[in-house]
Amino acid sequence: MKIDKILNEIDEMGEAHASSSAETPLRDDAFEKTDLEKIELIKQDVNHIMKTLGLDLTDDSLKGTPQRVAKMFVNEIFSGLDPKRKPKASTFANKYKYGEMLVEKNITVYSTCEHHLLPIVGKAHVAYISNGSVVGLSKMNRIVDYYAKRPQVQERLTMQIVQELQRVLKTDDVACVIDAKHLCVNSRGIRDIESSTVTSEFGGAFSKKEVKREFLDYIKLDTTF
Numbered sequence: 001m002k003i004d005k006i007l008n009e010i011d012e013m014g015e016a017h018a019s020s021s022a023e024t025p026l027r028d029d030a031f032e033k034t035d036l037e038k039i040e041l042i043k044q045d046v047n048h049i050m051k052t053l054g055l056d057l058t059d060d061s062l063k064g065t066p067q068r069v070a071k072m073f074v075n076e077i078f079s080g081l082d083p084k085r086k087p088k089a090s091t092f093a094n095k096y097k098y099g100e101m102l103v104e105k106n107i108t109v110y111s112t113c114e115h116h117l118l119p120i121v122g123k124a125h126v127a128y129i130s131n132g133s134v135v136g137l138s139k140m141n142r143i144v145d146y147y148a149k150r151p152q153v154q155e156r157l158t159m160q161i162v163q164e165l166q167r168v169l170k171t172d173d174v175a176c177v178i179d180a181k182h183l184c185v186n187s188r189g190i191r192d193i194e195s196s197t198v199t200s201e202f203g204g205a206f207s208k209k210e211v212k213r214e215f216l217d218y219i220k221l222d223t224t225f
């Protein structure tokens with residue numbers, strides 16, 4: 001299916017286009033192939049890479065790898081490229097009139113660095129202040145997981161999570177902090193095993209010093225993941 005068609009369908013469902021450059025760069029024909037067709041093509045590509053490396057694909061342990069990797073790319077680690085898999089995060093009325101911020105902290109992040117296709121592993125902390133609607137807690141974890149399952153840079157992941165929650169909750173008052181380790185920094189290249197990357201996006205009221213401070217106090221960054 002063409003990306004334009006999908007975006008139109010999303011609009012019809014009352015969803016807005018992502019408003020800024022936080023969109024994942026996709027080709028116009030990104031959804032023309034079925035998942036099964038993508039798995040078959042990626043299998044051939046992985047097969048080619050392994051052969052080029054000199055590996056014997058008749059070996060019992062290696063022969064299933066191209067198919068395994070292709071299925072993992074399409075159905076698991078890059079499944080968040082597919083808008084059909086976006087979690088339905090229905091909201092309900094804030095009938096108890098809870099007026100303080102709600103923080104969902106220590107959400108596990110497993111993503112993939114788009115520069116090296118190596119894992120990004122960490123924690124996301126998400127907060128919002130209700131503007132009349134509330135969302136089920138687990139939907140915040142699901143939104144984080146959906147956007148994490150793409151080739152990512154951490155900055156864009158942070159912004160995509162905030163923009164989606166702003167859309168769902170119809171408020172600017174959403175914030176996200178991510179603290180994550182990039183295996184492309186920890187296990188290769190500079191090989192700095194200790195460093196991690198912190199990114200943040202503070203929407204609406206969260207840009208005020210005292211609101212930001214309260215959120216950061218709640219999450220007390222714990223870097224032991």
Ligand SMILES: Nc1nc2c(ncn2[C@@H]2O[C@H](COP(=O)(O)OP(=O)(O)OP(=O)(O)O)[C@@H](O)[C@H]2O)c(=O)[nH]1
Nearest residue numbers: 113114115116152153154155182184185188189190
């Ligand atoms: N801004 C940003 N950079 C990232 C992220 N993940 C990885 N990178 C960086 O992307 C850069 C890619 O740099 P290049 O010089 O093209 O790649 P490289 O030769 O493999 O670089 P080294 O990792 O320094 O060996 C590296 O510095 C990575 O650390 C991310 O989420 N955000």
Ligand SMILES: [Zn+2]
Nearest residue numbers: 113115116184
């Ligand atoms: Zn990388």
